Amino acid sequence: MMQYPQISIPPRSQHLWRYTPWKRIHPTKVEEMPESDPIRFSSGEDSQMDDSEEIARSFIHAISKSCKKIVLKDETLELDLRCSGHICSGELNIESFGNSTLIIRISGDAGWTGLRIIGNVDGTLSMATINDLASDGHLLRCEDWFVGRDSELEFATLSAGGFLNKSDIRVDLTNRGAQLRAGIASNGYSSRHDDHHVEIKHSIGHTESSLVMHATCDDSSHSVGTGLLTICEGADGSDAGQVFRNLLLSEKSRAESIPELEVLADDVKAAHGAASAPIDVNQIHYLASRGLSREEASALIVEGFLMDAFREIKSEEVVTVMRTRLLVHLECLMNG
Amino acid sequence: MLSVDNLHVSVDDTEIIKGLSLRINLGEVHAIMGRNGSGKSTLANVIMGHPAYEITSGVIKFKGTPLEEMEVFERARAGMFLSFQYPSSIPGVQVGTFLRKSVSAVRGEDAPSAREFRKELKAHMEALEMDKSFLSRYVNDGFSGGEKKRLEILQMLLLNPTLALLDETDSGLDIDALRVVAEGINSITPTAGCLLITHYQRLLDHVEPDYVHVMIDGKIVKTGGSGLAAELESKGYDWLEV
Numbered sequence: 148m149m150q151y152p153q154i155s156i157p158p159r160s161q162h163l164w165r166y167t168p169w170k171r172i173h174p175t176k177v178e179e180m181p182e183s184d185p186i187r188f189s190s191g192e193d194s195q196m197d198d199s200e201e202i203a204r205s206f207i208h209a210i211s212k213s214c215k216k217i218v219l220k221d222e223t224l225e226l227d228l229r230c231s232g233h234i235c236s237g238e239l240n241i242e243s244f245g246n247s248t249l250i251i252r253i254s255g256d257a258g259w260t261g262l263r264i265i266g267n268v269d270g271t272l273s274m275a276t277i278n279d280l281a282s283d284g285h286l287l288r289c290e291d292w293f294v295g296r297d298s299e300l301e302f303a304t305l306s307a308g309g310f311l312n313k314s315d316i317r318v319d320l321t322n323r324g325a326q327l328r329a330g331i332a333s334n335g336y337s338s339r340h341d342d343h344h345v346e347i348k349h350s351i352g353h354t355e356s357s358l359v360m361h362a363t364c365d366d367s368s369h370s371v372g373t374g375l376l377t378i379c380e381g382a383d384g385s386d387a388g389q390v391f392r393n394l395l396l397s398e399k400s401r402a403e404s405i406p407e408l409e410v411l412a413d414d415v416k417a418a419h420g421a422a423s424a425p426i427d428v429n430q431i432h433y434l435a436s437r438g439l440s441r442e443e444a445s446a447l448i449v450e451g452f453l454m455d456a457f458r459e460i461k462s463e464e465v466v467t468v469m470r471t472r473l474l475v476h477l478e479c480l481m482n483g
Numbered sequence: 484m485l486s487v488d489n490l491h492v493s494v495d496d497t498e499i500i501k502g503l504s505l506r507i508n509l510g511e512v513h514a515i516m517g518r519n520g521s522g523k524s525t526l527a528n529v530i531m532g533h534p535a536y537e538i539t540s541g542v543i544k545f546k547g548t549p550l551e552e553m554e555v556f557e558r559a560r561a562g563m564f565l566s567f568q569y570p571s572s573i574p575g576v577q578v579g580t581f582l583r584k585s586v587s588a589v590r591g592e593d594a595p596s597a598r599e600f601r602k603e604l605k606a607h608m609e610a611l612e613m614d615k616s617f618l619s620r621y622v623n624d625g626f627s628g629g630e631k632k633r634l635e636i637l638q639m640l641l642l643n644p645t646l647a648l649l650d651e652t653d654s655g656l657d658i659d660a661l662r663v664v665a666e667g668i669n670s671i672t673p674t675a676g677c678l679l680i681t682h683y684q685r686l687l688d689h690v691e692p693d694y695v696h697v698m699i700d701g702k703i704v705k706t707g708g709s710g711l712a713a714e715l716e717s718k719g720y721d722w723l724e725v
Contacts, residue, residue, distance in 0.1 A: 427571065428534060428535075429571045430571045430573055432531075432532075432533055432555060432571075433567065433570060433571040434573070434585075435532075435554070435555035435556045435559070436531050436559055436564075436565050436567075437559055437585035437589065437638065438556050438559040438588030438589035438642070439556055439584065439585065439588050440554075440556050440588075441554075447573070447576055447581070447584065448576075450576065451573050451574055451621070451622075452574065452575055455574040455575030458575075
């Protein structure tokens with residue numbers, strides 16, 4: 148297996164690297180292997196993870212000194228990931244059985260954070276990931292999920308921290324009856340750059356997936372949402388949908404949303420869509436007619452728009468966590 | 484309380500209201516009837532300050548203050564309420580959160596404590612025969628026509644306005660829902676002025692107006708008592724055309 152730094156640098160023509168090229172998200176010069184401080188996980192046993200031929204995963208693997216394993220069995224776990232130092236990284240292996248909930252909060256003032264997760268779901272896992280890093284931090288996040296027979300992964304992400312973020316999330320529905328419900332809410336402000344790439348693979352038939360990404364774009368922020376939905380040959384009976392919506396709050400902000408489909412089976416349902424628009428004047432007027440000033444009305448619409456990314460998430464616990472964290476984040480932003 | 488003098492309103496350079504005058508005092512119920520496109524909803528929207536409408540001449544005053552000096556939210560805080568014909572949905576915002584914020588904004592220092600608010604809310608929801616699961620749903624998102632209208636009336640009861648503009652609040656309601664909504668309207672009218680915009684007599688069977696105005700082509704062409712609504716129901720509008 149080729150290892151970093153032997154792996155060739157991917158060109159920007161690749162879907163995954165179009166908007167946040169490897170050179171930009173790498174913490175130093177691409178040929179370097181910098182020293183990194185370990186991410187401090189609030190729980191988990193020491194573990195090891197295999198290398199990868201994918202450049203970002205291989206890089207994080209190469210520089211990480213910390214790898215933890217979490218096993219969930221019909222339980223709820225809140226896992227804090229503290230990231231500090233100039234460069235910080237770590238790997239996390241998750242195995243979930245039964246009906247479990249996992250709340251991951253990524254926080255700290257690290258200049259650059261690399262996080263790699265591999266997860267296996269057997270049963271139902273509802274998870275919330277909150278990027279709450281300091282506003283000048285960089286985050287490279289790579290996740291690979293495998294959802295087993297008649298299992299469900301609920302995957303909610305609130306991306307609110309960090310200055311430059313790139314997330315590469317891949318979910319493989321490997322057995323009949325596997326389901327994914329994913330919601331990503333990204334709040335763009337200042338010059339924040341937030342790039343989410345989500346690949347969902349229906350390896351076999353009678354699997355379901357839905358992806359909703361909502362991004363608000365204020366100031367001179369830049370939001371990127373790219374999706375690749377693959378329905379493999381013979382995966383008949385698959386049902387998949389993905390939608391990307393952007394709420395444009397300023398003239399200087401930018402949003403790119405590119406859902407892509409690769410359907411190799413015949414009898415499937417596959418839908419995708421993308422939309423970008425400013426706040427609807429009728430929504431503002433409606434809220435103003437109920438006594439809310441323009442600023443109060445806009446703030447409530449933004450809050451609602453971001454929360455609406457989680458409308459497919461059934462776990463009330465996850466939705467409540469997301470709402471609480473989002474309100475704290477928005478209030479902090481409003482108060483400077 | 485509300486005075487409208489020789490009002491002219493345009494939308495995209497098309498004049499919709501062409502010289503309309505109206506006065507509503509506290510405790511009075513006025514009904515405006517008219518064909519589709521006669522300008523009824525435009526009147527309600529322009530009073531509430533929708534940005535799509537331009538007042539080209541004339542003056543509207545609320546409690547003596549020209550409305551042009553008041554932002555939309557200031558009108559609401561001053562006691563004005565519009566029940567929308569087509570209320571906007573606000574996905575992701577729970578009804579309970581929205582109502583709490585709205586009541587705090589409009590009632591200001593007089594806003595109830597959290598406990599009092601819940602008590603008030605429960606009483607009004609019971610009166611309107613609304614299930615408490617409404618509160619965790621998103622505002623008007625996926626609501627049926629009747630559910631939207633009930634939510635509008637619930638807001639009216641909580642905000643306790645001094646002027647209520649009700650734009651086709653009866654549309655989309657079945658007979659039972661109409662009765663419930665009408666009871667809600669009747670409960671505020673002793674202390675508020677009310678302008679009902681409707682096509683049909685059926686709401687006026689439950690809410691008796693003091694005045695009925697007929698609007699044709701952007702003007703009020705006839706004003707009468709509650710008997711005028713019944714006359715319109717049987718004769719239509721042709722006999723009022725100039």
